[in-house]
Amino acid sequence: MDCPGLCEALANGGVNLGLAQFISLFIGVVLVSGVPLVTVIFLIWIERKVAARIQDRIGPNRVGPFGLLQTFADLIKLLIKEDITPTAADRLLYNAAPLVSFASVVLIWAIVPFTPYHYGVDLEIGALYFVAVASLGTLAIMTAGWASNNKYALLGAFRVVALLVSYEIPLVFALMVPVMLAGTMSMVDIIYAQSSMWFVFMSPLAMILFFISSQAETGRAPFDLIEAESELVAGFNIEYSGMKFGMFFAAEFLHVFTNGILLTILFFGGWLFPLWNEPLIAFAWLGLKASVLYFISLWIRNTVPRMRIDQVMWFNWFRLVPISILNLLAVAFLVKVMQELGLAPRDLAQATLGEVLPMTIILFLSNVAIAIGLLGQVRSVGRESRLATETAQTATAVGD
């Protein structure tokens, strides 16, 4: 192990080398995880404000300026609220579930590069780490539903098995496209590979697939079947109260913004934009891009109605999964052909805009072709079902 920066200073100051390394890593961990912990407090306010505006309300506006301190008021309320553990519950798993749920989201932030120089770690298998850690969240929800020993909660947990697990497949297939184009799983290198062209222009379909399936992974509308209020009362978290419920709540809010950050890194060039060499400006660009994506996610959440479980499953298995495989095959095939013909660079991080442009145009057109074919197919299915309904209606009318 090497020992740079703070660690070196501590070691020179007479601290044991192993201890110095531990302290410097520990401070790094606290700093990196501090970012999401501070962010989530304001995310709750933003989320409620945006939801209120979309629903033509004012939203929180009493506590502090513009209701900014509302979250703190809620926090105090949650802290002094009695926390009931049902006697029938499995106590160990019941108490562990909210911790795992929140930890799974915070853990993702270990690999988020905030600026070119500031990040937790730049793992060589960053993308795989993200997939592994993100699926812990599914496990937490399943545990919560099972350990509560409540039929509504268990029904919620059943749906998790079906829904979250299914939507992970298009998510990972979409994630494979930037990994393939950049030729690395490290988040920092994926950003550098986009220095001449963002991946969203090379494969907009992969971006859309990633966006939809990550929205499903957070378990929010239109995919919020796991806590469908009208059917399951509150779904998996029905037996939770007080701060334990608060942790599920905070994890969900943070997860949405984390998805925005990941989309930015994978498809929108992370902190790449003019003047990204300045750490503060780079951080601002990352935050700005992520916020726009976060807002779109909130917008969808507050305008699209909840889908039925059979519709959700159909949408995934008969649409998203085949398209994600088709998209992966198309990108892999086209890029390889272009590389062999010398039209595409093999190292995107070193390539200039001129070298990348032909490749981008061809990949973009292939994506558009897939999208047109898909829309045509959806249209013909829609027409058939409309005709069937109309025929049925005419038959009834004649029968009267």
Place this chain on the structure above:
Amino acid sequence: MDILNNWAFVGIFAVMAPVFPALPIVIAWLLRPHKPNVLKSQTYECGVETVGDTWVQFRVQYYIYGLIFLVFDVEMVLLFPWAVAYNRLDLFAFAAGFLFIFLLADGLIYAWRKDVLAWK
């Protein structure tokens, strides 16, 4: 930072990550009232007393989705190294990976034709 340092960081992070949510829960435990009684600690099912055991066998449909997911997930782990090495691959290795994705798609088509993917 070398690779050992990276994983030491992830290790400390993994230990610390559950501590952050545990902290407010512990603080709440110190502040909140503790007045459990028999009625309060009952399973909450909208006021109706719960009937029968909750931990029952569930529908086989869920397992089928679980199994298909497992197949895809394991194969995707195998595909990631191929995706990473993609830019440096010769045509033979590229074709091998391509064939592998076709086999994956074939599995999906099989499940599709078997009609196990539609929710019933």
